[in-house]
Amino acid sequence: MAGRLLIGQGHTVTLHARDTARAGHARAVLPAAENVLVGDLGSLDGIRSVATQAGAAGRFDAVIHNAGVGYREPRRDRRRPVPAVHGQCARALPADRVDAAA
Incomplete structure (x- = not known):
């Protein structure tokens, strides 16, 4: 880990x-x-919630974005959550909270 x-x-x-x-x-x-x-992170509301929590937590020197959808996870609906997790999550963290120089 x-x-x-x-x-x-x-x-x-x-x-x-x-x-x-x-x-x-x-x-x-x-x-x-x-x-x-x-x-x-499979829903836009969930992504926004995590982004808000991250913003409240302060600055991060780095973010390791390894969230994904496991192959054993049951599907909650018919939509494919992978694009939401991989595409929107990385952009949801407020840019001013990550030190680009790190």
Whole structure:
């Protein structure tokens, strides 16, 4: 897990989870994480919620965007969530919160 490696190197890490149950699991697995942002990136409302939480969390030196849709995940509807997750999420984080020089 990238978060474990980064924390081991002395970095401050904020995680993301799709829902509160997964957030609790993430926190249990990596208790040294500073924060866990919660929101389903398969919907525009979820993307906006995570972006708002990220904006409130302060500046980030880097963002590792590795969210995806697992092949074992049940489909909630007929639309394909991959374009939303990969296309819109990366642009939703306020640009002034990421240090471009990092």
